[in-house]
Amino acid sequence: MEDQWELTLIQCGRITANTNAPLLGREPGAPVELPIWMGAVTDGKVRVLIDTGIGEDLDEIVAGPEPNCLQEPGEHTAAALKRAVGWGPEDVDIVINTHLHYDHCGGNRLFSNARFYVQRREWEAAKDPKGDTAYLYWPKYLSGPDMPPERWVLLDGEKELLPGLRVFPTPGHTPGHQSVLLSTGDGALCYVGDAVSVLENLTEDVVTSIHVDPEQSLKSYAEIRRRADQVIPGHDYRLREYSHGGFVLK
């Protein structure tokens, strides 16, 4: 029997934007704070963190790509993790990065005992970023003394990392984006990173405003709907009501 996993959703910052900003082509809507999420996951034995937020680099982010980014002191990656589940950075065994935009891997360097699981295609895109979204990849998050190459595990497609915990490719937002599928007491819970920013991307087939390939995004949405009973979009503010699960799809 597969292990049962439990997820705790943790906010580690927010970006003020219009409600419909993540929905390509929609009217802007009212301003809202879109959270930056990460997910602490455990089966009672292994401690896994999905994405690591923006770490300690708020000033650089505000001065650069995202002037409307905010982070309360308690939302720093390490502080937020400690408060939510009681784990210190050294307690985390595995980090899964859905993709390598700065707001999903900015805290990786804090986790000195972890290995970082990412798709090889994403790693290669981040190493040599091109096009309109290149500014979202920050080279300093990929290497350095606390990020030696042997700590990165590069995946080629779908893989079960542990019983009941698997990743599968969901490209479109980025070339090598992956989502995480967890076997839980409430069915298959899918942590989709920025493949789906807010629920309507998925339920109304509207691609995210930031993407490299809209056709691939639509295929990824279909794959997520096929696999998931519940879903956790990467920046949906309504998830504040779901500390241990996601939106129910089925």
Ligand SMILES: [Zn+2]
């Ligand atoms: Zn992203």
